[in-house]
Amino acid sequence: MNQAVKIKTQTAFEVRPFKVYTHRQIDKISTLQHISKDLLFEMKVVANVLPFRVNDYVIEQLIDWDNIPNDPIFQLTFPQREMLKPESFERMANLMKKDASRQDIQKLAAVLQSELNPHPAGQMDLNVPALEGETLAGMQHKYKETVLFFPSQGQVCHSYCTFCFRWAQFVGDKELQFAAKEADSLHAYLAQHQEVSDVLLTGGDPLVMKTQKLDQYLTGFLKPELEHIQTVRIGTKSLSFWPQRFVSDPDADDLLRSMEKLVSEGKHVALMAHYNHWQEMDTPIAHEAIKRIRNTGAQIRSQGPLLANINDDAAVWQRLWNDQVKLGIIPYYMFVERDTGAKRYFAVPLAKAWNIYREAMQNVSGLGRTARGPSMSSGPGKIEIQGITEIKGEKVFVLRFIQGRNPDWVQRPFFAKFDDKATWLDDLRPAFGEEKFFFTDEYEKMLRG
Numbered sequence: 001m002n003q004a005v006k007i008k009t010q011t012a013f014e015v016r017p018f019k020v021y022t023h024r025q026i027d028k029i030s031t032l033q034h035i036s037k038d039l040l041f042e043m044k045v046v047a048n049v050l051p052f053r054v055n056d057y058v059i060e061q062l063i064d065w066d067n068i069p070n071d072p073i074f075q076l077t078f079p080q081r082e083m084l085k086p087e088s089f090e091r092m093a094n095l096m097k098k099d100a101s102r103q104d105i106q107k108l109a110a111v112l113q114s115e116l117n118p119h120p121a122g123q124m125d126l127n128v129p130a131l132e133g134e135t136l137a138g139m140q141h142k143y144k145e146t147v148l149f150f151p152s153q154g155q156v157c158h159s160y161c162t163f164c165f166r167w168a169q170f171v172g173d174k175e176l177q178f179a180a181k182e183a184d185s186l187h188a189y190l191a192q193h194q195e196v197s198d199v200l201l202t203g204g205d206p207l208v209m210k211t212q213k214l215d216q217y218l219t220g221f222l223k224p225e226l227e228h229i230q231t232v233r234i235g236t237k238s239l240s241f242w243p244q245r246f247v248s249d250p251d252a253d254d255l256l257r258s259m260e261k262l263v264s265e266g267k268h269v270a271l272m273a274h275y276n277h278w279q280e281m282d283t284p285i286a287h288e289a290i291k292r293i294r295n296t297g298a299q300i301r302s303q304g305p306l307l308a309n310i311n312d313d314a315a316v317w318q319r320l321w322n323d324q325v326k327l328g329i330i331p332y333y334m335f336v337e338r339d340t341g342a343k344r345y346f347a348v349p350l351a352k353a354w355n356i357y358r359e360a361m362q363n364v365s366g367l368g369r370t371a372r373g374p375s376m377s378s379g380p381g382k383i384e385i386q387g388i389t390e391i392k393g394e395k396v397f398v399l400r401f402i403q404g405r406n407p408d409w410v411q412r413p414f415f416a417k418f419d420d421k422a423t424w425l426d427d428l429r430p431a432f433g434e435e436k437f438f439f440t441d442e443y444e445k446m447l448r449g
């Protein structure tokens with residue numbers, strides 16, 4: 001039986017043209033006219049190295065311009081001087097002051113970018129699947145049940161996050177772009193892998209695609225040979241940066257109908273919404289978007305990293321998770337900022353991250369305590385800081401795999417020496433005088449292939 005579509009056409013929100021600014025258009029952003037010349041220059045220096053893209057919904061409705069430069073959404077989208085090493089900043093600044101050519105600036109930018117660990121966690125080499133001997137660019141299959149797919153038309157976002165671990169894809173490093181041309185190879189691969197239950201469309205942001213394009217990927221999951229695909233996840237920042245996508249864009253209703261169709265055919269549809277701060281969910285159109293998505297029967301789960309200068313405060317997470325529960329969003333992951341890009345600006349020590357997580361957890365109801373973390377998406381897997389404790393006189397981190405490159409590693413507790421400065425797995429050493437972690441040998445073997 002075909003149920004009537006529950007989505008009502010929304011008229012309260014006008015159709016808004018999507019206007020976006022990239023690094024060469026910083027001077028055209030009118031709200032920046034009031035910012036000091038020095039600050040503006042600093043932003044341009046950094047924007048030559050790290051990708052910059054912001055749209056005017058973010059500028060006009062999410063950023064509080066009375067709170068510059070501290071406003072979290074300003075920090076989330078606008079480049080800041082300390083995102084680069086002082087030497088790197090000076091080199092780029094000097095070149096710009098000399099009115100160097102576009103070419104010279106790009107040459108230096110490429111050098112500085114290559115110093116920022118653009119390939120974290122082995123994602124270029126280790127996780128790429130193959131079909132009949134051919135590697136499938138545009139896909140990653142790291143954890144048994146879930147295949148990631150990067151549709152080529154979804155490799156940008158409505159705005160860029162300054163911390164984004166996929167930043168290298170946005171600065172024209174073609175080698176870094178995993179992008180798949182069409183859905184056929186995805187569907188063929190999935191048909192051969194009965195162990196896969198989840199597909200995650202990711203990017204960039206797949207929801208920059210027009211519904212008609214996206215639909216080519218989505219409807220394929222309804223083929224009988226893909227019955228084992230239970231869940232279709234869509235990773236997106238659009239609920240924050242462009243809620244119009246679900247409300248007033250010309251094809252917003254079509255998108256919701258596609259999602260509703262998957263749900264009615266028995267798939268679990270999950271929007272994996274990237275949120276860093278409650279301020280992103282605080283506009284009427286954001287609320288409307290959430291309501292309309294939930295009306296399709298799709299779930300919204302939230303994930304995002306803990307970041308210095310944006311959300312390294314338990315009160316922010318407490319409100320984020322509380323507001324999400326109120327709006328019907330399920331908190332899913334709190335991540336540790338990855339070791340790439342502007343990590344020097346955003347890194348939070350693991351010990352501090354755990355304290356923030358714990359304090360926020362203690363102050364939300366059980367329904368807000370569904371977010372796991374703080375979790376490091378590292379080469380061997382997603383590793384959660386479970387706690388800090390003392391065992392026989394030694395202060396240690398208690399860790400566990402939430403996801404492992406080998407499923408057998410999942411949920412096994414293990415221990416690292418406490419280190420108040422450690423910000424990533426690479427900084428950690430095994431506790432109790434041991435030489436290696438329990439997974440080290442096996443992981444190194446995987447690296448050697």
Ligand SMILES: *Cc1c(COP(=O)(O)O)cnc(C)c1O
Pocket residue numbers: 140142143146147148377382402403
């Ligand atoms: C996080 C992640 C997934 C999904 O893991 P879940 O625990 O199922 O959310 C899949 N693949 C990769 C590469 C990931 O980083």
